[in-house]
Amino acid sequence: GQQxxxxxxxxxxxxxxxxxxxxxxxxxxxxxxxxxxRPGGHPVFLIQLVKSGEVKKQKRLTFQFGEAKKNSSLHITxxxxxxxxxxxxxxxxxxxxEKLTFGTGTRLTIIP
Amino acid sequence: EAxxxxxxxxxxxxxxxxLTVTCSQNMNHEYMSWYxxxxxxxxxxxxxxxxxxxxxxxxxxxxxxxxxxxxxxFPLILESPSPxxxxxxxxxxxxxxxxxxxxxxxxxxxxxT
Numbered sequence: 001g002q003q004x005x006x007x008x009x010x011x012x013x014x015x016x017x018x019x020x021x022x023x024x025x026x027x028x029x030x031x032x033x034x035x036x037x038r039p040g041g042h043p044v045f046l047i048q049l050v051k052s053g054e055v056k057k058q059k060r061l062t063f064q065f066g067e068a069k070k071n072s073s074l075h076i077t078x079x080x081x082x083x084x085x086x087x088x089x090x091x092x093x094x095x096x097x098e099k100l101t102f103g104t105g106t107r108l109t110i111i112p
Numbered sequence: 113e114a115x116x117x118x119x120x121x122x123x124x125x126x127x128x129x130x131l132t133v134t135c136s137q138n139m140n141h142e143y144m145s146w147y148x149x150x151x152x153x154x155x156x157x158x159x160x161x162x163x164x165x166x167x168x169x170x171x172x173x174x175x176x177x178x179x180x181x182x183x184x185x186f187p188l189i190l191e192s193p194s195p196x197x198x199x200x201x202x203x204x205x206x207x208x209x210x211x212x213x214x215x216x217x218x219x220x221x222x223x224x225t
Binding site for chain 2: 105
């Protein structure tokens with residue numbers, strides 16, 4: 001797997017505000033996957049991006065893969081209390097999942 | 113129901129007492145992996161297995177052993193646990209292709225005193 005860095009580590013937002021987390025790599029990524037972990041829960045797969053410049057949406061969530069395939073972002077519009085949790089990015093290797101390495105995650109808390 | 117099952121969910125033990133955390137998946141996945149999660153450090157890979165009888169070290173393998181005798185099971189063994197192995201452990205499985213999503217178990221919270 002390829003090393004990815006994630007920022008910010010923590011984010012506190014008022015309910016209704018937008019939220020963005022970024023995933024960066026110094027090398028070209030073969031793909032990017034995003035996971036969400038609710039407090040006390042386990043990581044759950046959200047989406048994967050494979051193509052350069054790819055943009056995918058899931059309701060209020062927008063995922064982007066950079067043109068150079070070295071970065072990705074997850075943007076949440078008008079956050080709700082159900083969005084609370086830690087968001088992780090990860091990238092598989094060129095040939096398989098093998099040594100999948102996760103970023104440190106961004107922990108999102110919502111102020112009602 | 114497709115799932116990854118870990119047992120136990122919680123475990124408190126003492127230094128040096130061998131323990132095994134079990135992991136089983138019913139999705140016929142070739143790939144399985146163990147992670148530990150610690151505050152501020154995210155998920156760090158301990159060991160992974162691309163198929164039966166094939167295991168490899170992840171980023172933090174010291175103090176752990178694994179085996180993959182059957183496709184569905186991937187137990188994590190701590191021969192002589194130490195307090196620095198107190199952590200939250202997750203087992204995960206997937207198909208081996210690089211764009212296959214991981215399915216995680218519910219986690220095992222281990223405390224070593």
